[in-house]
Each structure stands twice: as C-alpha cells, then as structure tokens.
Amino acid sequence: MIVLGLVFSALQATPSAPANNGFPGLTAHAAPSVEIAWNRFYDERELYAQLDRMVAAHPGLLSMQVIGHSVENREMRVYTLNNPATGEDREKPAMWVDGNVHGNEVQGGEAVAYVAWYLLENYASNPRVRELVDRSAFYLLPMVNIDGRAAWFRDAHNAHSSRTGRMPFDDDGDGLYDEDAPDDLDGDGSIVQMRKYLPGQGTHRLNPDDPRLLEFVPPNERGIKGDWIVLGSEGLDNDGDGRINEDAVGGYDMNRAWPSFWEPDWVQNGAGPYPLYWPETRCIARFILEHPNIAGVQSFHNAGGMILRGPGVEAFGEYPREDVAVYDALGSEGEKMLPYYRYMVIWRDLYSVFGGFVTWTYEGLGIVSFTNELWNDAQSFGDHPQSGRAADHEFDDRLLFGAGFVDWHKLEHPLYGEVEVGGFKKDVGRVPPSFMVEEMVHRNALFAIRHAEAMPEVDFADVEVSDLGQGLFAVDARIENRRLIPTRTARAAQMKLGTPDRISIRGPHCEVVAGGLRSDRFRPEKLEFVERRPAELVLERGVPGRGEVRVRWLVRGSGSIEIEWRGEKARTVRRNAALP
Numbered sequence: 001m002i003v004l005g006l007v008f009s010a011l012q013a014t015p016s017a018p019a020n021n022g023f024p025g026l027t028a029h030a031a032p033s034v035e036i037a038w039n040r041f042y043d044e045r046e047l048y049a050q051l052d053r054m055v056a057a058h059p060g061l062l063s064m065q066v067i068g069h070s071v072e073n074r075e076m077r078v079y080t081l082n083n084p085a086t087g088e089d090r091e092k093p094a095m096w097v098d099g100n101v102h103g104n105e106v107q108g109g110e111a112v113a114y115v116a117w118y119l120l121e122n123y124a125s126n127p128r129v130r131e132l133v134d135r136s137a138f139y140l141l142p143m144v145n146i147d148g149r150a151a152w153f154r155d156a157h158n159a160h161s162s163r164t165g166r167m168p169f170d171d172d173g174d175g176l177y178d179e180d181a182p183d184d185l186d187g188d189g190s191i192v193q194m195r196k197y198l199p200g201q202g203t204h205r206l207n208p209d210d211p212r213l214l215e216f217v218p219p220n221e222r223g224i225k226g227d228w229i230v231l232g233s234e235g236l237d238n239d240g241d242g243r244i245n246e247d248a249v250g251g252y253d254m255n256r257a258w259p260s261f262w263e264p265d266w267v268q269n270g271a272g273p274y275p276l277y278w279p280e281t282r283c284i285a286r287f288i289l290e291h292p293n294i295a296g297v298q299s300f301h302n303a304g305g306m307i308l309r310g311p312g313v314e315a316f317g318e319y320p321r322e323d324v325a326v327y328d329a330l331g332s333e334g335e336k337m338l339p340y341y342r343y344m345v346i347w348r349d350l351y352s353v354f355g356g357f358v359t360w361t362y363e364g365l366g367i368v369s370f371t372n373e374l375w376n377d378a379q380s381f382g383d384h385p386q387s388g389r390a391a392d393h394e395f396d397d398r399l400l401f402g403a404g405f406v407d408w409h410k411l412e413h414p415l416y417g418e419v420e421v422g423g424f425k426k427d428v429g430r431v432p433p434s435f436m437v438e439e440m441v442h443r444n445a446l447f448a449i450r451h452a453e454a455m456p457e458v459d460f461a462d463v464e465v466s467d468l469g470q471g472l473f474a475v476d477a478r479i480e481n482r483r484l485i486p487t488r489t490a491r492a493a494q495m496k497l498g499t500p501d502r503i504s505i506r507g508p509h510c511e512v513v514a515g516g517l518r519s520d521r522f523r524p525e526k527l528e529f530v531e532r533r534p535a536e537l538v539l540e541r542g543v544p545g546r547g548e549v550r551v552r553w554l555v556r557g558s559g560s561i562e563i564e565w566r567g568e569k570a571r572t573v574r575r576n577a578a579l580p
Helices: 002-013 044-057 107-122 127-135 146-154 279-289 321-337 346-350 357-363 389-399 434-453 490-495
Strands: 062-069 075-081 094-099 137-141 193-202 204-206 214-216 226-233 294-302 306-309 342-345 368-374 405-413 417-424 458-469 472-481 501-506 510-518 527-529 536-539 547-557 559-566 573-579
Touching: 044 062, 044 075, 044 107, 044 146, 062 279, 075 107, 075 279, 094 107, 094 434, 107 127, 107 137, 107 294, 107 368, 107 434, 127 434, 193 204, 214 226, 294 357, 294 434, 306 321, 306 346, 306 357, 321 342, 321 368, 321 434, 321 490, 342 346, 357 368, 368 434, 458 559, 458 573, 472 501, 472 559, 472 573, 501 510, 501 547, 510 536
Parallel strands: 094 137, 094 294, 294 368, 306 342
Antiparallel strands: 062 075, 075 137, 193 226, 193 417, 204 214, 204 226, 306 368, 405 417, 458 472, 472 547, 501 536, 501 559, 510 527, 510 547, 559 573
C-alpha cells in the first residue's frame, strides 16, 4: 500500500502536457487547428479549399473577396487577413503577397497560403505575431496565373511549360492560334525529350558512366561523330509546317505587362499589346490602386534561389540611396533566413525585365517590393553543391529512388520513325521534392512576414507646450517611426506618388499663427515656415524609417488642442494637450 501510494503521488506530481498553443514551428505538443500537408502542391481548387478552411476556422481574422476573373473565367481571389477589433484593414499599413505569376511556378501559391496559415495558427499564442496582425493587414492573392496552374496540374507538361496564361496566341505568326503544342506521345502524363539513334551520323553520344545522359560531340579533325541526335520535347508537327511544338497554348507573360518601363512584344517577348491588357493584371492593378495603404509587396516565383529587387532595366538608373538602404537591410536579412539564396538587382544580376510587377509597385507607386525565386538546386546536396543533369540524376537516384525520371523507351514517330523518349517529369527541376517543400515555403513566408514587420509604425514621441509670453505659445511635436520602412519612400517623395503625410493641430479656442518643420533639434527657433495653412503641415518626405520629424506651431488661445499625424502607409495617430 505504501508503494502504491508513492507511485500515485509521483503520477500526480508529473506535469501534464501543455495545452495546444498554436503551431510555432516546434514539434512537441504542438498541433495546428487547421491541419495542412505542406509536403505537396495542390491544384487551384484544392488550394482555394485550404484557404477557405482557414476562413472557416478563423472568421474573425480572415475573409475572402473575388476581385476579378481570369481568361478562362476562374475566380481571382484576395484573402484579407485583418483583425477588425483593432481597426479596418484600410486604416493600417498592409502587405500585398502574391504567387504563381507564371503557371508552372506552383510553389508560389503554397507560400502565399502559408503566410496566412502561420499567422493565424500563432495569433493567439505568439505576442510578436499578435502585435503584427493587430497593427497591420495582409492582402493575399495565391494564384496570379490560375489558368496556367490549372493546366500544369491537369495536362501533360514538363517543368518549364504552362508558364503562360491561356488566352489564345499566335506564337509562330502563321495566322493560327495554339495549334502545335507538345504532345504526350506515350500517354504517361509527362512531356519529356526525344532522341534518335543514327550510328555514326549524330551530334551526341551516350555518357559512358550513365547512358541516360547525352554528351555533345564537338567537331574534330578525325571526323568522329556521335550516334544520337536530340529532337527536343516530345511532340508532333500538328500543323504540318515542318516544325514541332512551336505554337503551344497561350504565349504571354504577366510579369512583362505592367506600366513601368513596358515595351512591346518585339522588345520584351510576352508583353502583350499594351500594359495591363490581360484581365488578371487589370484586376490586380485596380485592387492595389484602390488600397494606397499597401506599404510592402512580395511576389513569389520560381526558381534559382533569388531575392530580387529593381530596377528591372539599366536605363532606369539607380534607386535613391535612402531606399536602397532599406532594400539592403531586408535583403541581407533574407540571405540569412534563406540559405543558398542571393539578394540581387534584376537587370544587373539576372537579366532585363521590362514591365515587371515589383518594378511597377516600387517605381510607379513607391512601395518597397521584392520578388523571391523559390528553390535552388544547390539545396539538393547542401554544402556539396552540384549542378547539371548528372547532379539531378544523382539526387533522384539517392533520395527518390529514381521516381523523378522516365526511363528512355522506344516508340514510333510519324515523322522521325523509331525514336526514344525519356527524361525528368514536370515536377523535377523547378520545384523541390516533397520532403523539402515545407522548409521552402516556411522560410520564404517568414521572409515576407519579416518584411511586413518593417512596415511603418508612427507615434508621438512627445508634445510640449511652451509659454512665449504675451499670449503666444509654442507647441512642439516629435513624431517617430519605429520601423525600418519610411512612411514615404524617397521614390514616392521624389515623384510625388500618392498623398503626402500631414500633421495638423486644432482646438476650439486655438488660433495658429505660424508653423513649420524644425530643422535643428537644438534650436527650436530655426523653422522651415509654411506660407499657407500653417495648421496643417505637409510632410512630402514623410517620416524616415527608424527616424523622426519635429514640428513647431506658434499659437494663441486656451484650452484643449489635438495634434494628428495622418499618412497612407501607417495608422493615424493623435495626441491631446492643453494651452494654459
């Protein structure tokens, strides 16, 4: 009995497992309220369904609206994450996050959904998440090219096809539309490569260590040639013009269709007849323009492991140094959060992009904007980086047991006769294998969330009233921005984009004699006086990131006064004081 009593006491003393406190990224005793398998990708209906589950589980924080329709009449949905108990979404700085701009860049959609999921799951338990959600809003559009995504899942493709939207387009200039797309000759659901065996007459030979690989045989004085020729992607000459696969469905690019440095098709392929021509881009532009509170933009693409900012073209020149400092700070932090990713300037470090989305949102609207290219082949073997098809095969063989490769096999082609088809499936190369998907979307989503944390947060540091004698008072106000991103970027101030910040003073018995910005913190008498309407001072340059603005009014009167700061990119703040 004594022994049993001791055991019972010990059991009573054992602490129970902690209650479910969301899903902070730790595993012990943590389970999300909405279970989602992040080790796979979902087609367009499934991805919307996952987000709708979040709406149902968190109706007070997440809502959905349809902002337009795609070419094939699919809904373009924006999910708004906001706590209405702390204010309307338009009253707060907002983060725009989109993904899947190109149809085959599917993991961007999952990364957008993960932003919502992570914030919702941790709102109740993580003070830092709660503070961010309470003071800001998120506008989340998971699929820009929803038609291309649907086709990539539904139809046979390779890793690079189904990039375009689905409006018919005459790629080859023959007056016909979408008449010669790749063909799945063996019906296995993948568009792979074709090769033909021509002993002593070819351009390639089999790799002696791995016959799945072809090696180019360079011209040589001995006249040695290969035994194989490469015929390109699996397909037929559907229109009988002597070419194969030259006019697939669509043929435009929704990341070349925006108003910043837009150029027509003959300069920038896929641009369309004019900016914002495609219905998907128009409804996105309309939404963003109707929400001037958007203070940060993140767009998810694939692949290559890049954190990209503008300019998109060299002709633009340099961004203002104040804004570059903000970009550099976030980009440097992103490189730490995203191993094997590099922070890069689009035109200088990648290639020129005319009419790009994030160049428009910064250059045309003054919003700090990034494009992340999700997934980098260097992640496959970690600190042993390899590249090329041999490395792809090694990864596939070692970690997937060959599941990603269609072995070469023979079939009869109506033009070429007997050929072999084989190669990597569509979900190899531009997207990670399933066991690495969750890490990818988590790291990139948290980078976007970190960007959101840097959006402006303004408050009054202090307000002082000084008696100058003869019924005249000085009212000094110091306004500070606690975050990295300014309330108005240097680009916005330079080009007068949007509405400038304003700080005003009012009172029932208050007459404003003069007012202006204090140019010297130690000499309050040094003012940049305004000529008109001194009660409302216009701050074209806004409040700098992690900085402050000082103003002074000279007033007459008595009683209560109210001072208000108002701007597009941060919440309005007010402070009350009194004249003696």
